[in-house]
Amino acid sequence: MLGKTCWTAVMSGAALLVQSTLGGVALAQTFDASRIEVDKELAERVPDKVRQTGVLVGGSDNDYAPWEYLAGADGQTPEGIDIDIGNAIAARLGLKYESRTAQFTTILPALGTNYDVGMSAFSITEERKKVVNFVSYAETGNEWVIKAGNPTGFDPKNVCGRQIAVQSGSRHEEKLMEVNKGCLDGDHKEMAILPFKTQTEAVTRVATGGADATITGSATALYAAFKSNKTLETIRPVGEELNVRGLNGIAIAKKDEALTELLADTLTTLIKDGTYNAILDSWGMAAVGVEKAEINPASGH
Template sequence: MPATPPQADSEAIGRFFQTREQKTMFMKSKQAILSGFAVAVLASSLSICTLNARAADDFDASTIAKDSALASRVPQDIAAKGVLSIGSDTTYPPAEFLAGEDGQTPEGIDVDLAKAMAQRLGLKLEFVTAQFDSILPAIGPRYDLGISAFTITNERYKAVDFVSYFNAGKQWAIQSGNPAKFNPDEPCGKTVGVQTGSTGEKAVKVFSDTCVAAGKPAIETVSMPKQTDLITRLINGAVEAVYAGSTNIGYAVKQTNGQLETIGAITYPSPNGIAVAKGQTAWAQLVADTINGLIADGTYAKILAKWGIGSAAVAKAEVNPAVQE
């Protein structure tokens, strides 16, 4: 879920920026999906009030057997407590969100993957809801891992190590019919929603700075901690567009019954990663080996298929892969 922006395609850049210098400045800066997102009409506004997803029961983590060889490599402090603690911002469907009869049960791609990892390592799972921008600083002291659709970036590498497990790009969402006449190739002067601390937020800042440098009005950025709140604002017309991860945007569009649509192409997919405390190389490698085992036995494919995003799969999980961002 999202520290420089993804690259835009060259044709779009050519339409938006009129000079070579402006182009150069920009370039240097830079799922079946389930039933859910019940939309309530209250007075003159719409809000996303519940998310109660139910997938075909083709993945059951309880059937995954412990791998004794992998379990023997679990760090001593984690093995002693017998619990794998995960920090995650559970407002980012379909990666992670709260659902179930009580509306407080974590579900999603990342949740299923964490369950599978915990089973394979012989650990119980503690999946903890946290604000997105608070997770990475707490990896190690508070959480054993961070799994929250984190785009792997060189900036984030300064704080944590990563294990790649998923690919996602960036996408714009707008109200259906585009009543705000939003043009992703020229977002200057528009009101755009972004999640606080995300790569989408930083990308939009660069877009805005480039607008100003070109003598155009800045983008008015609305930054919020919860992605679901941004989708609600977009439905209500409080923002003209939302810029976020392509899987999240695609899911939101499908779950809001025709009220939203995407605009523009998905820009340059980049790996998402599981965050591991900086310097814990052996632990990071164990996480990668565990995921690769799930890839090899078909469990990983089942999880992605359950959420309708098999095209985002990686062939192999890697520790600290090279990235452009």
């Protein structure tokens, strides 16, 4: 099911595998959406611009396993939790779902033009809600990813002065900036924040010894540690800035109110009939499930 090595690194002269095995061992069984029945009443509410093409187009960075990543025989087929949920929503509406790969920071500005929705494990924040709408579909926390055995003595209680890799434009980068300000205000050594386009690159930097740690969502962190052949491990963050749980949301352009309401109602039917839980179960991610889909819920941060 997988076809391209995402994470590889060399450490201490030996090959260190930090990868999603694209071409042999599957991450999970991709959920089969072909048996999902169309809800005619919901399908009638599909906006004309989407109905005309028959395709719901989503933007994803597709480099954030297990949420979304590139796989298949050519290594270019999007797969993951977000892709399965997108497929399920589209099937319920009598549509096809198309995930287009884009840099994470470019997705939200292109909603309503290049993409109908943003499906890229977006954390719902008050700042983002000012410019786009969200429909909540998962609840996750944060984790630090470090080398197994913690050879650098990384202490989540004191991250000042540490080299931290992070995905550029992410909520985690914003929070690290807040923590770093606290370091400076307290006359501590500032962090060296190393931004990368993708979370994969950030994890690779930790694996190769170029950073003490990276912080990311719990699902992604746990997956990275699991696939690293026990060369990486996770640590729970400390402090209100980083040790938080929050909602992930499907992003929709502010102007597309009807589509926002339709997606919330559609996801609600998938939750009620068990399809949503079946998707999460197929990825071993039942713990991130929500009981209802909400439009622009309070983010708490």
